Amino acid sequence: MRTALIRRSGALALALLAAASLNLPWYARSEESQPPTAAPRKQVPLVRQKIDSSLLAAISNPSVAAPGPRPSLRLPIDDSRRVLVDIKADVSEELLSRIRELGGSVVSAFPQHRQVRARLPLAKLEDLAARSDVTFIRPAEEPILNEPSSGSIQN
Numbered sequence: 001m002r003t004a005l006i007r008r009s010g011a012l013a014l015a016l017l018a019a020a021s022l023n024l025p026w027y028a029r030s031e032e033s034q035p036p037t038a039a040p041r042k043q044v045p046l047v048r049q050k051i052d053s054s055l056l057a058a059i060s061n062p063s064v065a066a067p068g069p070r071p072s073l074r075l076p077i078d079d080s081r082r083v084l085v086d087i088k089a090d091v092s093e094e095l096l097s098r099i100r101e102l103g104g105s106v107v108s109a110f111p112q113h114r115q116v117r118a119r120l121p122l123a124k125l126e127d128l129a130a131r132s133d134v135t136f137i138r139p140a141e142e143p144i145l146n147e148p149s150s151g152s153i154q155n
Contacts, residue, residue: 051138086139095116
C-alpha cells in the first residue's frame with residue numbers, strides 16, 4: 001500500500017514538472033471550459049480623446065445639439081449650432097487665428113493659465129482638437145450664483 005502511494009505521488013510530481021517545463025498550468029482545461037474572452041475595446045482616436053464626451057455626443061447626434069435649453073446636457077449651444085467652450089491649450093496668436101478661421105469667436109484668452117474661452121461651430125471642434133497645442137476642449141463652465149429665495153428676509 002505504501003509503495004502504491006509513493007508511485008502515485010511520484011507520477012503526480014512528474015506530471016507537475018512536465019506542465020511547468022511547458023509553462024502551462026498544472027491543471028488541464030479543455031477549450032470548451034475556457035471562459036469567453038472579452039472583446040477588444042475600440043481605440044478612440046487621439047483627437048476625440050481631447051473633446052469632452054457631452055460635446056462628442058452633440059457632434060454625433062444632431063438632435064442632442066438642437067438649439068435651446070438641454071437641462072440634461074447643459075450645453076451652451078446657440079441658434080447657429082455654435083457652442084461656448086473652454087479650451088486648454090498653449091495660447092498663441094496662431095491658435096486664436098485658427099479659432100476665427102474655423103468660424104469661431106474668441107471670448108477671452110489667458111496665456112498664463114493656458115485657457116481660452118471661445119464660441120465654435122460643433123462641426124469644427126475636432127478640427128481644432130487635432131492641433132498639437134490643444135490639450136482639451138470642454139463645455140464652458142458657467143458660474144453658479146446664490147440667489148435669495150422668495151421667502152428670505154432682505155435688508
